[in-house]
Amino acid sequence: MPKNKVVSLNKLKVACKNCGLAKLCLPLGLDSGDIDQLDAIVQRNRPLHRGSHIFQTGDVFHSLYVVKTGTIKTYTQCPNGSEQVVGFHLPGEVVGLDGIECDKHLCSAKALETTAVCEVPFARLEELTSAIPGLQHQLFRLMSREITKETSLMVLLGKSTAEERLAAFLLSLSVRFHNRGFSPVEFNLSMSRQEIGSYLGLALETVSRLFTHFQDEKTLLVDRKHIEILNMDQLYNLLSNQTTCLDRLRVPN
């Protein structure tokens, strides 16, 4: 269906000011003129196929990337070959912040499905952030958010049971889908059980068993990668004696 293709390509080229993700992204809080300036430095390349990389460990850092559609997984490689997932990035989320410190990427980023990203050359972004205080502030905010997100995950990995980890993971996805205009109770996982396990510090068998368990309890309806949350409160209850991150996980009504 070539017509379909053209439509989706046009969507990819949408300017920041017309982009539905703008309120989650760098333009948040900017006026129209400032957004145009930002827009001028953003590069919108063709979508990545499933499995292809944005960058790999050791690559020279020169840009940040914002997911536009699809999902990006970031991961590191252990000397013994096994990989460790360090993040899943949904539309509107920034990838590549790890590279700023030493001008080299310290992890790899690959597409879990067909994925479009906006590339933001960092040197040019820094010029703009100097000139546009609101943009600078927003970038600081995004980086701060990254820090707090990772802190929450650290706490989760340090203290929680397998059940709590998976509940937190599903709620995090639910909230993020909701913020992006999708259903918070029904969605598709773009990652494998293996990858979820790696991210949560669990064996893939444990993840699989937990899905079965949640299904038995009527908390979830699981059909392979398709998830339906039947009992949201049940998931929240599992996190009720968890740390502060909870408020940020709650779907606003």
Next chain:
Amino acid sequence: MPKNKVVSLNKLKVACKNCGLAKLCLPLGLDSGDIDQLDAIVQRNRPLHRGSHIFQTGDVFHSLYVVKTGTIKTYTQCPNGSEQVVGFHLPGEVVGLDGIECDKHLCSAKALETTAVCEVPFARLEELTSAIPGLQHQLFRLMSREITKETSLMVLLGKSTAEERLAAFLLSLSVRFHNRGFSPVEFNLSMSRQEIGSYLGLALETVSRLFTHFQDEKTLLVDRKHIEILNMDQLYNLLSNQTTCLDRLRVPN
């Protein structure tokens, strides 16, 4: 000894350009004039006593804090009362970056010993970073470093054994002390076994047993809070099948 007190107070008031920590801190890469501008907004208050807070969860965010001497612990409180340590901050390290995102601190920061900090009001810092590109870049770098540090810890908490975690913790301290001009093989821990355990996702009993174990193996010499590393290679070997963070843990010779 009042004379001693005066001397140490004077030390605390040292300007950024005369501060031994400048190369680890915000002034890195700035010229003398720029440092003076930064210096002008830094507030140097009296040292904190052991146990007193810089800020607590929920406090309004208005400043970043750089540790000058001593140690700061950041932590969150679980609903059930138990606390979870999320970081230990040595001289030259920044505390409070978590607060930028929502103008509120999401964790608490308390002194583990008598500790001096430089307070940097964030609104004024943002004005300066707009005007001084090098300062802006350095702040981005510090935030990026915070992100990669937390990523490493996540990987550690997700995948490693208790022995590997403690080895990584000790090596991290060793490198950081070394970078600050102290011995990388002999130092005092300012935190309790309990706090180390909380940070590493282990029970305090496990931490205690591991210290004994490392001592039996002649890897460490432990006398309460005093640690001497007898066999550095042994510690590195424990992390040899760990992810990339290793190079950043290695003490340069």
Next chain:
DNA sequence: GCCGAGTATTGATCTGGATCAGGTTTCGCG
């Protein structure tokens, strides 16, 4: 439409580290 490799489920067993429990050392403080 079928084949084969990846992916997921389910069961059986094993173990690292949590938890519980006791005793000892350290240290702040009156």
Next chain:
DNA sequence: CGCGAAACCTGATCCAGATCAATACTCGGC
């Protein structure tokens, strides 16, 4: 200096989740 509360160490037990193993499903490619 001595008292009490922390902090620490050590031993015994237990269990959540890893690991091993076997089977079932799915889906992309020819």
